[in-house]
Amino acid sequence: MRVRVLGAAAGGGLPQWNCGCERCRMCRRGDPHIRARTQDSIAVQAGGCAGWVLVHASPDVLRQIEATPDLHPRGRRHTPIEAIVLANGDLDHVLGLFCLRESQPLSIHATSAVRAGIVERNVIARTLDRFPGHTVWRDLPLGVEAPLLGPAGEATGLCVTAFPVPGKVPVHLAGDAPSAEDNVGLRLRERPGGPELLLMTAVARVPDEPIRAAVLLFDGTFWQDDELGCMGLGEATARDMAHVPIGGPEGSLARLAAADVPRRIYTHINNSNPILVEGSAERRAVLDAGWEIAEDGMEITL
Ligand SMILES: [Zn+2]
Numbered sequence: 001m002r003v004r005v006l007g008a009a010a011g012g013g014l015p016q017w018n019c020g021c022e023r024c025r026m027c028r029r030g031d032p033h034i035r036a037r038t039q040d041s042i043a044v045q046a047g048g049c050a051g052w053v054l055v056h057a058s059p060d061v062l063r064q065i066e067a068t069p070d071l072h073p074r075g076r077r078h079t080p081i082e083a084i085v086l087a088n089g090d091l092d093h094v095l096g097l098f099c100l101r102e103s104q105p106l107s108i109h110a111t112s113a114v115r116a117g118i119v120e121r122n123v124i125a126r127t128l129d130r131f132p133g134h135t136v137w138r139d140l141p142l143g144v145e146a147p148l149l150g151p152a153g154e155a156t157g158l159c160v161t162a163f164p165v166p167g168k169v170p171v172h173l174a175g176d177a178p179s180a181e182d183n184v185g186l187r188l189r190e191r192p193g194g195p196e197l198l199l200m201t202a203v204a205r206v207p208d209e210p211i212r213a214a215v216l217l218f219d220g221t222f223w224q225d226d227e228l229g230c231m232g233l234g235e236a237t238a239r240d241m242a243h244v245p246i247g248g249p250e251g252s253l254a255r256l257a258a259a260d261v262p263r264r265i266y267t268h269i270n271n272s273n274p275i276l277v278e279g280s281a282e283r284r285a286v287l288d289a290g291w292e293i294a295e296d297g298m299e300i301t302l
């Protein structure tokens, strides 16, 4: 299985259009101690298969595709992207769907709650439903392994199991009743018994159940709970935004220290997070603990 990180930033990206924080300014002036990042998404390909599966469709999806020759068309009207999987309905993970509207049949795997949050009460969703078979929505059942399929049911060679992860309803649905289907983790593999890629890129609290996988991509949004307040960027805490911080006694670095995961990678990193800066104490703490820090273009093979 090949994995390509298309974007490793949290919502807003790095730099973020309306942010003048130190990190975003470092990016804009080309400081070599930091790398710009687009918003959270990966592409996954099964061994021996030609097609790719996207996890999330970020608002940056068009430039992520252009930056990735494997995702370029191989014919006059073609895409090697055979399916898209959504782990939640946050706009930084789904807005890109509406950029993929050039009459290309799409296969989107999502829980019914995530699908409803995108297509219901939303006239713009009709742009993905312009002809029969334009968009096929495939239900992601919780706790049941399902094959990832292309628009006409073609096999992608990959299977997914979705499971509930503590999170929240998307900001634009605030006030709606929460459901276990609002935010899921994804376990991807080629075949039963094969190595597993575990994705948990929006996590309010580290689950108590033991975590086991060949490769873990985990929520690295914030280093500390009051990060935005400390930097004068806003009042909300990491927990208000349903993201467990990396640092601190209840943070993911401490809570996942004993997890059975040979390769662990932080992604979905907010532009406020000091782990982005080469040489920072926080970055060193993460690397010393055996974690990697995702960057756009990173390749992972399992
Ligand atoms: Zn996000």
Ligand SMILES: [Zn+2]
Pocket: 015, 016, 019, 020, 021, 022, 023, 024, 025, 271, 272
């Ligand atoms: Zn910033």
